[in-house]
Amino acid sequence: MANSINDSYQDFPILDQKVNGERLAYLDNAATAQKPQQVIDSLVHFYEHDNANVHRGVHTLAERATEQYEAARTKVQHFINAKNHNEIIFTKGCTDGLNLVAATYGEQNIHEGDEIVITIMEHHSNLIPWQQLAIKKHATLKYIELTPEGTLDMEDAKRKITDRTKIVSVAHASNVLGTVNPLKELAKIAHEHGAVIVGDGAQSVPHMPVDVQDLDVDFYAFSGHKMMSPTGIGVLYGKADLLRAMPPYQYGGEMINTVHRDETTFADIPFKFEAGTQNIAGAIALGTAVDYLEEIGMENVEKKEQEIVDYVLPKLEALPYITVYGPQDPAQHTGVIAFNMDNLHPHDVATALDAEGVAVRAGHHCAQPLMEALGVSATTRASFYFYNSKKDADQLINAIKATKEFFNGGTI
């Protein structure tokens, strides 16, 4: 492992390459993070030495695989400070975890006339499951709106969450605005009204210390791939008593106690929610990513990203043709920075930045209702991770200036 967080980019083989003849500045971390050698090695090691199915065999490999798979669960438990390892369910990703809650807890507890409250900044994966549930159950879906500064309007939250509210589901950190929502305060409000609260941790768990007990969230979902693990592995945290009362999500192998011709008794949590052969290697590699992050320290990850934001945001805002969305104050902004260039479509911007070696995302970022609320059809988004540097930030700023020149006051 690299000696310091500032050298950590050396652990990521993919970053050492040229794109279109230029040094690669990978600034699309909100979409997916790159993988350090340690995580890649852990995948390879598993397949070269220990591969077997878990919880099934008595042979040595099966024992090793099971041990490592369950060790990964415990690592995740400690990483987000869950009370018990059986509250950690391995999923395909954040989307899968949120759908699981909607299809089980939601299906069981939402009735006609009930309310589900989300926010206008939700990613489609924390929006559509609730919208469709509300349609099916004749329940009402309500949106907490934004303040003019681009943060969540907590006064509106207090108005929208009522005694009819059964579920509140909120992004802990926005994948567009770069804001961190006061999840703990929202959990308190939800609980005062007898509702449960679901946290979407896709953009928070990789970037800041998260303590699910302190937040007092009932459910919390995130993806492994945004925290340097392979794709196809994620985590759903749920409070044990809630998980026990919920029906299974899928049926099949691994999730049962006994099966007879006409009835089945289900396994205890977490296995009740892990039907079929899971992404074993992915879970183990996620455990390695957790080790890596803990070695650096999540406080340091957060601090490093804040340093980069303090450096780059004022530079961006100083360009007269740039509009930054979300809070303008760097102290209130995560490493996710969405912006537009006057008269230029984000797609053209992203193509131009790519030609300069800078990888960013352009589009609606799976948050179309938010785009509508912001009055734009799309934005360009640069998103930083701890392995990025001021060099990447400078490359972005220079590429933006070059783009401006290229289009020469330009088009559309």
Next chain:
Amino acid sequence: MGLSKLNGLYLDVILDHANNPRNKHDIPNATSKMTIHNPTCGDTINVAVEVEGDRIKNIGYTGSGCTISQASASMMTEAVKGKTTEEALDMAKTFSDMAIGKKHSEDDLEKLGDAQILTSIMEFPARIKCATISWWALQRALLKKDDEEEE
């Protein structure tokens, strides 16, 4: 390399069409309309045609999008105005074939007018959709049955 790579994409003709779009307006007597959304970027293109007999008497488009999609729509309307619907559909096929790397004869390409330039989009796989969306809307508008819903 850097931005010079883009010279083949953002040619003067393309920028000219994007900045001074032709036929960017609604068609009051349209016989068929089609709206297509590009789900990856949220762009929308509306194409309206007025067909008289078997000829495209008038065509216009509205909507918003990137330089490439706007330029392509502008070029497309110029290229097919006054053509028979059969000719226009052939051109649409040539364009979408070119965009996925299928070869066509020089003659076919000539027929596309300015629009043939945009087949350079093949070098930029992520942008192919931007260039083809208007041709696709044209195809759908011309082939549409009366009772068919817009996208």
